[in-house]
Amino acid sequence: MNTQDAFQLIQAKVSAPIQLLEGPTPSILVRPQGLVEVLTFAKEDPQLDCQVLTCQTGSHQEDEIRLFYHLLSHEQNHLFVFECPVPLSDPKAPSVTSLWPAANWLERETYDLLGVHFEGHPDLRRIMLPEDWEGFPLRKDYVTPTSYHDSGFDLTVDNRPSAITQSFNLSKGDEKEDE
Amino acid sequence: MNQYFHNMINGIQTVFEGMSITLASMFQGPATVEYPDVDVRSVDSIRVGLKGKRGYKGNLRGMPENYRGILDVDMSICTACLICMKACPIDCIAITNVKCDKRKLQGKNGKPAAQTRAATRFDIDIAKCMFCGLCVEPCPTGAIFHTNEFEMNRDNLEGLILRFVAPEEAEKASKRAAEIAVEQAEKKAALAKEKAAAKGEDS
Amino acid sequence: MNKELTTQFMTINMGPQHPSTHGVIRFIIDTDGEIIHRCDPDIGYLHRSIEKIAEKVTWQGFVPYTDRVDYLCAMNANWAYSMAVEKMIGVEAPRRAEFIRVIVAELNRISSHLIAIGTTAMDMGAFTPFIQLLREREYINDLLEMASGARLTYNYICIGGVMADLPLGWSEKCEEFIHHFDLAMEQMNRLVTYNQIFINRMANLAVVSPQMAQAYNLVGPNLRASGIKRDVRRDAPYSVYPELDFEIPVGKGLEGEVGDCYDRFFVRVEEIRESLRILRQCLKMIPEGEVMAKVKKTIKPPAGHYYVRHETPRGDTGYFIQSDGTTSPYRLKIRSGSFTGMSIIGELAKGTFIADLVAIIGSLDVVAPELDR
Numbered sequence: 058m059n060t061q062d063a064f065q066l067i068q069a070k071v072s073a074p075i076q077l078l079e080g081p082t083p084s085i086l087v088r089p090q091g092l093v094e095v096l097t098f099a100k101e102d103p104q105l106d107c108q109v110l111t112c113q114t115g116s117h118q119e120d121e122i123r124l125f126y127h128l129l130s131h132e133q134n135h136l137f138v139f140e141c142p143v144p145l146s147d148p149k150a151p152s153v154t155s156l157w158p159a160a161n162w163l164e165r166e167t168y169d170l171l172g173v174h175f176e177g178h179p180d181l182r183r184i185m186l187p188e189d190w191e192g193f194p195l196r197k198d199y200v201t202p203t204s205y206h207d208s209g210f211d212l213t214v215d216n217r218p219s220a221i222t223q224s225f226n227l228s229k230g231d232e233k234e235d236e
Numbered sequence: 237m238n239q240y241f242h243n244m245i246n247g248i249q250t251v252f253e254g255m256s257i258t259l260a261s262m263f264q265g266p267a268t269v270e271y272p273d274v275d276v277r278s279v280d281s282i283r284v285g286l287k288g289k290r291g292y293k294g295n296l297r298g299m300p301e302n303y304r305g306i307l308d309v310d311m312s313i314c315t316a317c318l319i320c321m322k323a324c325p326i327d328c329i330a331i332t333n334v335k336c337d338k339r340k341l342q343g344k345n346g347k348p349a350a351q352t353r354a355a356t357r358f359d360i361d362i363a364k365c366m367f368c369g370l371c372v373e374p375c376p377t378g379a380i381f382h383t384n385e386f387e388m389n390r391d392n393l394e395g396l397i398l399r400f401v402a403p404e405e406a407e408k409a410s411k412r413a414a415e416i417a418v419e420q421a422e423k424k425a426a427l428a429k430e431k432a433a434a435k436g437e438d439s
Numbered sequence: 440m441n442k443e444l445t446t447q448f449m450t451i452n453m454g455p456q457h458p459s460t461h462g463v464i465r466f467i468i469d470t471d472g473e474i475i476h477r478c479d480p481d482i483g484y485l486h487r488s489i490e491k492i493a494e495k496v497t498w499q500g501f502v503p504y505t506d507r508v509d510y511l512c513a514m515n516a517n518w519a520y521s522m523a524v525e526k527m528i529g530v531e532a533p534r535r536a537e538f539i540r541v542i543v544a545e546l547n548r549i550s551s552h553l554i555a556i557g558t559t560a561m562d563m564g565a566f567t568p569f570i571q572l573l574r575e576r577e578y579i580n581d582l583l584e585m586a587s588g589a590r591l592t593y594n595y596i597c598i599g600g601v602m603a604d605l606p607l608g609w610s611e612k613c614e615e616f617i618h619h620f621d622l623a624m625e626q627m628n629r630l631v632t633y634n635q636i637f638i639n640r641m642a643n644l645a646v647v648s649p650q651m652a653q654a655y656n657l658v659g660p661n662l663r664a665s666g667i668k669r670d671v672r673r674d675a676p677y678s679v680y681p682e683l684d685f686e687i688p689v690g691k692g693l694e695g696e697v698g699d700c701y702d703r704f705f706v707r708v709e710e711i712r713e714s715l716r717i718l719r720q721c722l723k724m725i726p727e728g729e730v731m732a733k734v735k736k737t738i739k740p741p742a743g744h745y746y747v748r749h750e751t752p753r754g755d756t757g758y759f760i761q762s763d764g765t766t767s768p769y770r771l772k773i774r775s776g777s778f779t780g781m782s783i784i785g786e787l788a789k790g791t792f793i794a795d796l797v798a799i800i801g802s803l804d805v806v807a808p809e810l811d812r
Contacts, residue, residue: 267577294577374736
């Protein structure tokens, strides 16, 4: 089954508004309000039968964060992509952990790196970065920090050997004499 | 009860089978050579090192010809085109160049190339280099290449930066570049003068 | 004297520096005596922000970084990424290059599984198999070094083909190795796979039902051990895999229930055999010809998002790549098998012994750098 057929099937059965997006990889656009309803249908419908949430991620685009859900069916051997735009001013989306336990960590990663709050998530903490990290690194407006809190450790220090040599005050004159 | 003894016998049997393999490997000779004593670059010395080994000895090729060791640059055919610098994903190559006299040369691959620029600085930071070979691939003349050298221990940190252009040469090149700039400016001025003169004749 | 005995949980910390966590992973464990009540994996110690780096480097420049995502199977990681970019720019690698890719990737799969088997045995307390298998792996490393010029981070498979053709006499060396390795594998099976103590230790431990495997999105050998016959090489075939004849081993519950630790272990042993079969066929079928397609120096794929699946030793690895038509990726996400494999441990470890946790981690074949990226 291709994405067009799946789109028509979902449109006929589910009340939430969806939209078919063309492109190199066709996908189905869902609003956050209808996300759980559509994904539940995709999981439980015998024709779609998407038992596996194989990938969940997001990407920052101008004034929104676009979430991507890649659903895979082992029985039918097909893969569908669902997109869900979340406004950057209020990045909130419903969690799908109740449908697939695999979403637990995948959503935690998206929260950690892109700052999307998944409502209804049982354990929404940072997963890769330290608990007290500020900002969300994979956003395009992220500014690389120059120090880690008040640790006094300057992250901008150039750690190339040339710079280290200068900071250690190693004299270059002596070496030449040795040679 | 029968099952119990069966399991016990099975357990002892399989353990002894495993132990027999372990013991057998005691008589197979060493599978490794002792690195600093044996020259791992040459096949012959490895072969001598593995003399006592029985059975399969690996493919015994020593170090392959295409081994990606520390980078080296043949400055006589380098055209200072900056392609390797741009290809490097971690910016461990730093090149600056100036204009020089035009010169035709033959690359390592036999392709002719023309040099219009000379490097005044060609540094490779081998502490940062990850030996991926992305700089070697696009080089038009084959000037930058991997050597078989893999020992990177130096007595100081400064030694981890390879400098391929000596300061005197860099000075010479920049002096020549200044001269070329003057020459070109003169040529341009002369051309402009000629043109102006021609125009004057026309009118 | 009618006081009730009260017990309380003890929270202990396993890792980040622990020999059997296979890298830098920390487990926070609540124990009731020797029994695990709650196990919370704490990951991120090896987070190198590879996905952020991808947004700063060129399309070709990211290939060496994929080596570092999973250093045990760098060839497969190279291939997965190169395949994704090839799909985006519509380039097809020459036929000889595809065969070379299959050969080196299968060799790499064998070497990765050898580590998985060896470390599992080592975690169980058997040190000899690990050393024996590392010796065999060294021969594979030698072969791959001959082809690519590096021992671990190959950067051999690139966008449009492979970096260089196989050197002269490589195929003969490879056949020699396969001949030797068949016997070595038999010896390894006698040493550890059929050892009764090892079987008793692994059988019926941490059973993953097919439903659970799907819900937690297990991939690769871990999924197949639960009895689900799914392999990307068959489901969404790429390269020359459709022309090759190989079986997909699944867990059969040889010594206990389907989907226990022993099944996960045994599926890997079987996969090595299948890989050898693929290698034999490929060495016979490999044609002569070019190894590199024509690719522009500056790659600018059309805008849009792509998702490419690839079967690495750790299973279905997905590369989600979003392009905005410029010279570097806009967003790149690597969905690795270790990440979802790790997320199930909290569930599996409940009610097992602390010593069994080590067996579970070993049987799931989690590689820390791939987990954190």
